[in-house]
Each structure stands twice: as C-alpha cells, then as structure tokens.
Amino acid sequence: MPSSVPSSLNGWWSDYKSEIGFLGFSYAVDACQSPETLNSEFKNIRTQFNGRYVRLYGACDQNGFYDDVIDAAWNAGLGVHALIWFGFDGDDMWMTRRDSLFSTLHNNPKAKFVTRAVQFGSEPLFDHVLPPDELAAQVTAAKQSLSSLSIPVTVSDMAYGYQSNGGAQSVLDAVDFVDLHMLPFFSTTATTAFDSWVFVQNDLDWINSHVNGKKIILSENGWPSMQSGSTRSSSPTAVADVQQEQAYFDLLDSKCQELKSNPGGGVAWFAHLYSEEQGAGYGILDNGQLKFPFSPKTSC
Structure with a gap:
C-alpha cells in the first residue's frame, strides 16, 4: 500500500482476468476480532498464503468494526469482499447492517x-429471505449508492438457490459478478x-448459461473435514475427513x-474458512497450525 491514501481509483484494481485461482479466505467475524487479531491474521493471509482478499462471513455489529477491518486490510495489503449478513432469524437487522456498512464506505477515506x-x-x-425481484432491487439500489466509490455489488448464493426460485x-441480471457457493459435499450423490x-x-x-459472460468467484467454497450438525451431508456415501478437505482444494x-x-x-476461489475457530470442519488452520499442506495456485 502507498504511504498515503491515493486521490483516485484509476488503475488501482487488477483486471478480473488476472484474478484466477486462490484469492484468499472466507473469514468469519462473529467473534468481533480485535484490531490486533485482524492485523495479525490478515498479514498472515497475505504473507503465508499469498492471499489477495478476505471475504467476510457472518456479522459483527460492533460500532466501528468495519473501520478496523479496513485498517487491517490496508496494513496487510489485502482487499475485502464485504458482506451484508441476513442471518437466520428472519429479522430486519440486515437493513441496519447495510446502512452502517454504506456509511463507513462513504466516510472512511481508505474504504474504496x-x-x-x-x-x-x-x-x-x-x-x-427476500423474493428474487426484491433482492434484485436491493442490489440495484446498492449499486446506485456505491457508484461514486466504484464498488461492485453481488449476491452470495448457490446455483440451487437460483434454481429453486425459478x-x-x-x-443474476442485477449483480456485477457472481459469488457462487460451491459445496459439493452436500450433493445427494456426494462421495x-x-x-x-x-x-x-x-x-x-448452469450459471454460465444465465449470466452472459460475467465473472464467477467461488465464495463459500470447500469440503469439510468432519460431519456434524450443519456439516452433515444428505448423501450416505459422502466422506468427510482432513484428507478430503485437502483433496478438494x-x-x-x-x-x-x-x-x-x-x-x-x-x-x-476463496477457501472456506480461515480457521477451525471460525467454523469447525472448514478451517485451514487449527490453533494456528495448518491441518494439511496448503499452498494453492494463484495463477496458471
């Protein structure tokens, strides 16, 4: 990163064509990590794994938290895929999260x-959570709100999420690019x-046939190392262990x-998740140690 905040985004971001292979990690923020932890772990993502981005997962509703994320990413030389988290309670908290995020994006000079x-x-x-047309309208409104910052907007979902909604x-028409969940372990025929x-x-x-050449990023992407609770496959033949987690990547x-x-x-693609502490079965690290050798390709 430069010593001071630039005056323009011109030439700042790389072209999508150069963004292939491993991008970085999905990083759960439910723990509302301290600035010290964010700085340490973001720098590790950049230096140990050649990560280029972190993709936030979950939500921290602590005031000023995304400012801490911005500072840590800036210090580490990482970009961030921010997230408006709907959660699983069916409440309207996502609207507050949306408005808070947009306020930070507009007011923090490093944000864009x-x-x-x-x-x-x-x-x-x-x-x-929302009917497709209402979700599309939210995407369109977000794009308008963030247009002066040149921040793309997308929806993070499975192909089946689209298919199950006709x-x-x-x-798909509204998003700037496709954030596609890829979790083949949960297929009814997984082995x-x-x-x-x-x-x-x-x-x-299927996605390619519906998006007219838009960029695709595998966002929530991986294979768990164990079966329990939310990581239990509907396929009786699906195998979950550390070797399978490694084999998928x-x-x-x-x-x-x-x-x-x-x-x-x-x-x-992103790897889901950075550590076991953020989601048992999906972490690449466990208590700060690699569960398996992990040095994925960032180009080919």
Missing part, C-alpha cells in the same frame, strides 16, 4: 481502496472430493486451466 466488492448474503435465495434471473468435479462443472455450466488446483478459461475472466 480496500473494499473490492459488497455481497448480500449468505444464501438469501436459498433461505427465501432461476431468479432478475438477480469423495476427488470425484466432485462433475458437480462443480454442472453448477458452473488440490482438485481445484488441478483444474486451474479449465477454470481460467471460463467466460468473464476465469473462475477464482
């Missing part, structure tokens, strides 16, 4: 130089991570050229 995108999520279509074409490419390809094919690496050739500048 750190915030690569704003997402509505997680899985609002699958959870039927395709939700109004949402092992190594054999999950057909599922990945089918979802990509190895699979994406092995398909780097195929993902790179996808329309819209190629498919890039």
Whole structure:
C-alpha cells in the first residue's frame, strides 16, 4: 500500500482476468476480532498464503468494526469482499447492517481502496429471505449508492438457490459478478472430493448459461473435514475427513486451466474458512497450525 491514501481509483484494481485461482479466505467475524487479531491474521493471509482478499462471513455489529477491518486490510495489503449478513432469524437487522456498512464506505477515506466488492448474503435465495425481484432491487439500489466509490455489488448464493426460485434471473441480471457457493459435499450423490468435479462443472455450466459472460468467484467454497450438525451431508456415501478437505482444494488446483478459461475472466476461489475457530470442519488452520499442506495456485 502507498504511504498515503491515493486521490483516485484509476488503475488501482487488477483486471478480473488476472484474478484466477486462490484469492484468499472466507473469514468469519462473529467473534468481533480485535484490531490486533485482524492485523495479525490478515498479514498472515497475505504473507503465508499469498492471499489477495478476505471475504467476510457472518456479522459483527460492533460500532466501528468495519473501520478496523479496513485498517487491517490496508496494513496487510489485502482487499475485502464485504458482506451484508441476513442471518437466520428472519429479522430486519440486515437493513441496519447495510446502512452502517454504506456509511463507513462513504466516510472512511481508505474504504474504496480496500473494499473490492459488497455481497448480500449468505444464501438469501436459498433461505427465501427476500423474493428474487426484491433482492434484485436491493442490489440495484446498492449499486446506485456505491457508484461514486466504484464498488461492485453481488449476491452470495448457490446455483440451487437460483434454481429453486425459478432461476431468479432478475438477480443474476442485477449483480456485477457472481459469488457462487460451491459445496459439493452436500450433493445427494456426494462421495469423495476427488470425484466432485462433475458437480462443480454442472453448477458452473448452469450459471454460465444465465449470466452472459460475467465473472464467477467461488465464495463459500470447500469440503469439510468432519460431519456434524450443519456439516452433515444428505448423501450416505459422502466422506468427510482432513484428507478430503485437502483433496478438494488440490482438485481445484488441478483444474486451474479449465477454470481460467471460463467466460468473464476465469473462475477464482476463496477457501472456506480461515480457521477451525471460525467454523469447525472448514478451517485451514487449527490453533494456528495448518491441518494439511496448503499452498494453492494463484495463477496458471
């Protein structure tokens, strides 16, 4: 990062075509991490893993928290995919989170130089939080609000979330790019991570056929290392262990050229999640230590 905040975004962000392979981590913020923790872990994402972004997951409603995220990302040289979290309670708290985030984006001078995108999520279509046309209207309004900051807006959901809402074409038309959840472990026919490419390809094919060449990023993306509670597959043949978690990311690496050739500048991906403390079964780190060797490709 420069020593002072630039006066313009011209030439600031890389082209989507250069953003392929591993982008960084989904990073759960329910713990409202301290500035010290954010600085330490964001720098680790940048230096140990060559991460370029963090994709926020969950919500911290503590006043000023996103300012802390911005400072930590700036210090680490990372971009942020911010999130308007709907949660699972069916309340209207997401509106307060939206307004708070937009206020910070407009008032923090570093915000537009750190915030690569704003997402509505997680899985609002699958959870039927809003009808598709209402969600599309929220995306359009957000794009208008953030237009002076040149921050793209998207929705973080599964292909099935769209499919279960008649395709939700109004949402796909509204988003600037596609944040696609890729969790093949939950397929009714899941077996092992190594054999999950057909599922990945089918979802990509469906999305590609409905978005007219928009960029696709796999946002909530991974294979769990254990089955329990929310990480239990509906397939009796699905295998969950550390080897499978590693094998899924190895699979994406092995398909780097195929993902790179996808329309819209190629498919890039996040790993879900940074640590076990943020979501048991999905973390790459556990008590600060790698669960398995992890140095994914950032180009090919």
